[in-house]
Amino acid sequence: xxxxxxxxxxxxxxxxxxxxxxxxxxxxxxxxxxxxxxxxxxxxxxxxxxxxxxxxxxxxxxxxxxxxxxxxxxxxxxxxxxxxxxxxxxxxxxxxxxxxxxxxxxxxxxxxxxxxxxxxxxxxxxxxxxxxxxxxxxxxxxxxxxxxxxxxxxxxxxxxxxxxxxxxxxxxxxxxxxxxxxxxxxxxxxxxxxxxxxxxxxxxxxxxxxxxxxxxxxxxxxxxxxxxxxxxxxxxxxxxxxxxxxxxxxxxxxx
Amino acid sequence: xxxxxxxxxxxxxxxxxxxxxxxxxxxxxxxxxxxxxxxxxxxxxxxxxxxxxxxxxxxxxxxxxxxxxxxxxxxxxxxxxxxxxxxxxxxxxxxxxxxxxxxxxxxxxxxxxxxxxxxxxxxxxxxxxxxxxxxxxxxxxxxxxxxxxxxxxxxxxxxxxxxxxxxxxxxxxxxxxxxxxxxxxxxxxxxxxxxxxxxxxxxxxxxxxxxxxxxxxxxxxxxxxxxxxxxxxxxxxxxxxxxxxxxxxxxxxxxxxxxxxxxxxxxxxxxxxxxxxxxxxxxxxxxxxxxxxxxxxxxxxxxxxxxxxxxxxxxxxxxxxxxxxxxxxxxxxxxxxxxxxxxxxxxxxxxxxxxxxxxxxxxxxxxxxxxxxxxxxxxxxxxxxxxxxxxxxxxxxxxxxxxxxxxxxxxx
Numbered sequence: 001x002x003x004x005x006x007x008x009x010x011x012x013x014x015x016x017x018x019x020x021x022x023x024x025x026x027x028x029x030x031x032x033x034x035x036x037x038x039x040x041x042x043x044x045x046x047x048x049x050x051x052x053x054x055x056x057x058x059x060x061x062x063x064x065x066x067x068x069x070x071x072x073x074x075x076x077x078x079x080x081x082x083x084x085x086x087x088x089x090x091x092x093x094x095x096x097x098x099x100x101x102x103x104x105x106x107x108x109x110x111x112x113x114x115x116x117x118x119x120x121x122x123x124x125x126x127x128x129x130x131x132x133x134x135x136x137x138x139x140x141x142x143x144x145x146x147x148x149x150x151x152x153x154x155x156x157x158x159x160x161x162x163x164x165x166x167x168x169x170x171x172x173x174x175x176x177x178x179x180x181x182x183x184x185x186x187x188x189x190x191x192x193x194x195x196x197x198x199x200x201x202x203x204x205x206x207x208x209x210x211x212x213x214x215x216x217x218x219x220x221x222x223x224x225x226x227x228x229x230x231x232x233x234x235x236x237x238x239x240x241x242x243x244x245x246x247x248x249x250x251x252x253x254x255x
Numbered sequence: 256x257x258x259x260x261x262x263x264x265x266x267x268x269x270x271x272x273x274x275x276x277x278x279x280x281x282x283x284x285x286x287x288x289x290x291x292x293x294x295x296x297x298x299x300x301x302x303x304x305x306x307x308x309x310x311x312x313x314x315x316x317x318x319x320x321x322x323x324x325x326x327x328x329x330x331x332x333x334x335x336x337x338x339x340x341x342x343x344x345x346x347x348x349x350x351x352x353x354x355x356x357x358x359x360x361x362x363x364x365x366x367x368x369x370x371x372x373x374x375x376x377x378x379x380x381x382x383x384x385x386x387x388x389x390x391x392x393x394x395x396x397x398x399x400x401x402x403x404x405x406x407x408x409x410x411x412x413x414x415x416x417x418x419x420x421x422x423x424x425x426x427x428x429x430x431x432x433x434x435x436x437x438x439x440x441x442x443x444x445x446x447x448x449x450x451x452x453x454x455x456x457x458x459x460x461x462x463x464x465x466x467x468x469x470x471x472x473x474x475x476x477x478x479x480x481x482x483x484x485x486x487x488x489x490x491x492x493x494x495x496x497x498x499x500x501x502x503x504x505x506x507x508x509x510x511x512x513x514x515x516x517x518x519x520x521x522x523x524x525x526x527x528x529x530x531x532x533x534x535x536x537x538x539x540x541x542x543x544x545x546x547x548x549x550x551x552x553x554x555x556x557x558x559x560x561x562x563x564x565x566x567x568x569x570x571x572x573x574x575x576x577x578x579x580x581x582x583x584x585x586x587x588x589x590x591x592x593x594x595x596x597x598x599x600x601x602x603x604x605x606x607x608x609x610x611x612x613x614x615x616x617x618x619x620x621x622x623x624x625x626x627x628x629x630x631x632x633x634x635x636x637x638x639x640x641x642x643x644x645x646x647x648x649x650x651x652x653x654x655x656x657x658x659x660x661x662x663x664x665x666x667x
Contacts, residue, residue: 078555092546103543116535147665
C-alpha cells in the first residue's frame with residue numbers, strides 16, 4: 001500500500017473553450033492536512049468537484065487508496081471515504097439538526113423496507129445506534145442543545161460545524177473542506193483550526209482544504225498546492241510556499 | 256403621480272376586460288327558425304368594463320381594510336404528528352360504526368373520500384416528501400384499476416387475489432417509467448409525467464382488443480367476504496352467498512356498507528404504511544433529497560434509487576386505490592382517468608399541506624364532500640376550485656395543516 005491516500009495526476013477539466021484546470025497533480029498522504037490555494041478563479045473548486053465526482057474530468061487520473069475513482073458518480077466516490085463540505089453551506093435546511101446527521105448515516109443504517117415497516121429488532125437497534133452516534137457528534141461539536149431545531153435556523157458558524165459533523169459521521173478517510181472559514185469571525189476561525197487539528201488526531205482523517213484565509217492555511221497545513229489560472233505553480237510546506245517568488249507574484253502581481 | 260398611475264391601470268384593465276368579455280357576453284348566437292344570427296349586446300360589455308374600471312380605480316381604498324385582514328386570518332395549528340392513541344382509536348371506532356346509522360348516499364360518498372385518501376397519501380410520498388412534481392399520478396391509478404379488471408375479464412380472478420397484483424403492476428409501471436424520467440427536475444419532470452399519464456389513458460382507449468377501448472370493461476365483481484359472494488343470489492351454481500350462510504336477508508345497503516368498510520381498511524393500511532415509511536431511513540432520505548440533491552450525493556446517497564423508491568411506492572398505493580375503484584364501480588373505462596383526476600389528487604396534497612398526512616386526509620374529505628354538497632353549483636365547481644387554490648396560496652401556502660417536525664427527537 002502506498003503512503004498516499006489520494007493521488008491525482010494530470011487532472012484536466014475543460015468547459016468548452018475554457019481550460020479551467022490544466023494538468024494538476026498532487027498527493028494527499030494519510031492523516032495529512034493538504035491545502036489548495038490560489039487567487040479567485042484559479043480552478044480550486046473545479047479540482048474539488050472533479051475529485052468529488054461532481055464533474056467528469058476531461059483527462060487525468062484520480063486514485064483513492066490505489067483504486068481509480070476517476071469519473072465515478074459522486075455518491076459512489078463518497079462511499080470510498082471521500083466526503084466534502086461546500087463553499088456555501090448545503091445543509092438540509094428544513095430537517096432538524098439531528099435528522100441531518102441521521103440522513104448522513106443512510107449508507108450505514110438498516111435502510112431496507114421490510115424490517116422498518118415491521119419494526120423488527122434489527123431495525124430498532126440500528127435506528128437507536130444512529131441516534132446515539134448523532135448525539136455523540138453533536139456533543140463533540142457543542143451543538144447538542146440545538147438537536148431538535150431546524151438546521152436552517154442555526155447561526156452560520158454552527159451551520160458550518162454541523163456540515164463538518166455531517167461529513168464526519170459517514171466515517172470518511174478524506175475530508176474535503178471548501179473554504180470552511182468563509183464567513184466566520186476570528187474566534188470561530190480559531191475554533192475551526194482547533195477542530196481540524198482534533199479531527200485529524202482523534203479520527204485519523206486526512207484533510208484536503210481550499211481556503212483564502214492565509215493565517216488559517218499557514219497554521220494548519222502540512223503541505224500546500226498553489227494554483228493560478230488552472231495551472232499548478234508549486235507544492236510545498238507553508239514555509240517553502242511563503243518564500244516562493246512565483247507565489248508572491250501570483251498573489252501580488254508583477255512589478 | 257400615484258393617482259395618475261391608478262387611472263392608467265384602470266383604463267388598461269377596462270380595455271382588456273372589454274376585449275376578453277366581448278366574445279363571451281357581447282356576442283350572442285340567436286336561432287331564428289333555420290337561421291342562426293349573431294346578436295351584439297354591447298351593454299353587457301359596457302357594464303363589465305365599467306365595473307372593472309371602477310374597481311381598479313378604487314382598489315387602493317378597497318385594499319386597505321383587506322390588508323389589515325390579512326394579518327387577522329387565524330392560523331390553524333400544525334398537524335400533530337403523534338395524536339394520542341385514545342383519540343385515534345375513537346376516530347377509527349366512529350368511522351367503523353358510523354355507516355350503520357347513515358344514509359346510503361353519504362356512505363357512498365364516504366367510500367369515494369376514502370379512495371381519494373388512499374391516492375392522496377400515495378401522491379404525498381412523491382410530491383410532499385420526495386419533492387417530485389408528478390402530474391400523471393392518475394396513470395398508476397388506471398393501471399391498478401385495469402389490472403384487476405383485466406385479471407377478472409381474462410382470468411376470472413376475484414378482488415382479493417387481484418389486489419396485490421394491482422399494487423405490484425402499478426409499482427412496476429412506476430419503476431419502469433421512473434427510470435428515464437427521474438433524471439429530470441422540477442417543471443420538466445412535471446411535463447413528462449403529465450405525458451405519461453395521458454399515454455396510459457390513450458393506450459387504454461386504443462388497445463381495443465385487450466382493454467375494450469373506450470367502453471372499458473364492465474361487470475367487475477365486488478370484493479367477496481372470506482371467499483363468499485355478497486349478493487342477492489349466488490352467480491355460480493352450488494356456492495352460497497354470505498347472506499345465506501349468515502341467515503340475513505340481502506339489502507343493497509349491506510353492500511354499500513361493506514364496500515365502505517373495505518375502503519376504510521385499505522385507507523388505514525395506507526396511512527399506517529406511509530406513516531412508518533416517512534419515519535424510516537428511506538423517508539428521511541426523501542426529505543433530504545427534496546432539500547438538496549447535491550448534498551445528498553456528497554454523502555453517498557444514490558439519488559436515483561431514492562427517487563425511484565418514492566415513485567414506485569407512490570404508484571403502488573395508487574394501484575391499490577385503482578383496484579378498489581374498479582371493484583366499487585363495477586366497470587372501468589378510460590374516461591375515469593383523465594388529467595383532471597391527477598389535478599384533483601395533487602390539489603388534495605397541496606391543499607392539505609405537502610407532507611402532512613392529517614392534512615391530506617382533511618383535504619380529501621373537503622374536496623370530495625364539498626362538490627357533492629353543492630351539486631346545484633356544479634357548473635361553477637372549477638371556478639370555485641381555482642379560487643380556493645389562489646386564496647390558499649395567498650394565505651396559507653403551506654397548506655391547511657402543515658407538517659410538523661420533527662419525527663425523531665433527541666432528549667436533552
